């Protein structure tokens with residue numbers, strides 16, 4: 001029902017009066033299904049970018065396809081970042097800001113992305129979706145209320161043994177299909193576009209190598225969000241605390257009066273975390289503290305704690321709370337040396353984006369023209385766009401239609417891919433209209 005025909009129809013509604021609008025040379029879903037077969041899993045704690053060489057397989061393919069789609073200045077940087085320019089088709093392109101579109105090529109290190117076997121659940125009629133190769137993997141309506149909006153749609157999942165890679169190959173497929181549609185339809189007017197596909201978003205290394213100046217965009221969007229209509233111009237302000245507990249180890253047979261076991265101190269400290277301020281007990285705009293990795297040992301125990309809040313004042317309060325907790329534990333365990341070190345990770349991009357309201361306004365308008373009901377959603381995380389924004393390239397985040405990122409229950413749908421692509425095509429037109 002929500003088929004390729006529906007997509008062609010919606011493209012016809014793209015505000016291009018009396019024009020025959022041609023479909024892309026390859027439907028976005030076919031393109032997506034090709035990309036998810038390429039394993040691009042990134043890896044934590046590597047010293048090189050990209051963290052895994054296999055990401056270059058997709059980078060090189062995308063570069064080739066961009067050239068075939070008429071993009072210019074196509075290049076893959078030494079860090080595996082794909083850059084390209086799509087020339088504008090206006091009488092004077094200099095009047096329209098160069099708009100950037102960015103998606104990431106890697107998939108999460110959390111779950112394998114090897115041999116992804118995408119399954120299309122055609123004409124979904126409601127109910128839980130059991131993944132065939134591991135029937136303990138169930139996409140339930142209870143946990144995924146968005147499924148109720150996907151009746152009649154074709155839902156795309158993995159088979160239960162891998163992630164799907166919708167994050168962020170949906171974004172890549174949608175941007176590529178937008179370029180394809182623009183090439184097929186020169187009557188759709190737009191300014192110059194800058195395109196980039198980045199490695200290592202999931203491990204946080206790729207964007208550090210991003211060449212903002214060479215990219216050439218004045219403003220940009222990451223296409224890396226979730227449900228249809230969801231637009232984000234807010235991320236966490238983020239810090240990480242590392243708390244170290246120094247005890248004294250000795251042979252337990254002759255330890256009396258000598259051994260100082262740091263494990264009891266770290267246990268006491270962890271016991272002080274407020275239950276209502278954790279990732280598992282908060283949502284929406286409420287921040288959290290999250291001990292997520294550590295070592296326990298008699299001599300030295302340590303734990304890393306994420307501190308997250310949308311407001312700097314809230315973040316300051318969370319940091320103070322950690323320092324107070326450390327002080328309390330130190331009082332109880334005077335022989336254990338306790339140190340807390342807090343690092344700044346990133347800031348809420350809203351601090352900058354509030355100066356550029358047209359970015360989210362144009363995106364909202366584009367989504368409405370695609371027949372969606374757009375809404376703003378703060379991201380309980382960071383994005384590559386947050387870092388770019390704070391470095392001078394304002395970059396909010398747009399939806400891709402996908403859900404359940406980083407896990408085996410990840411999914412997207414035909415309509416999700418179609419409508420996200422359609423939104424991008426509207427968006428470039430809106431920038432041209434408004435300039």
Ligand SMILES: [Zn+2]
Pocket residue numbers: 104167168201224
């Ligand atoms: Zn992503």
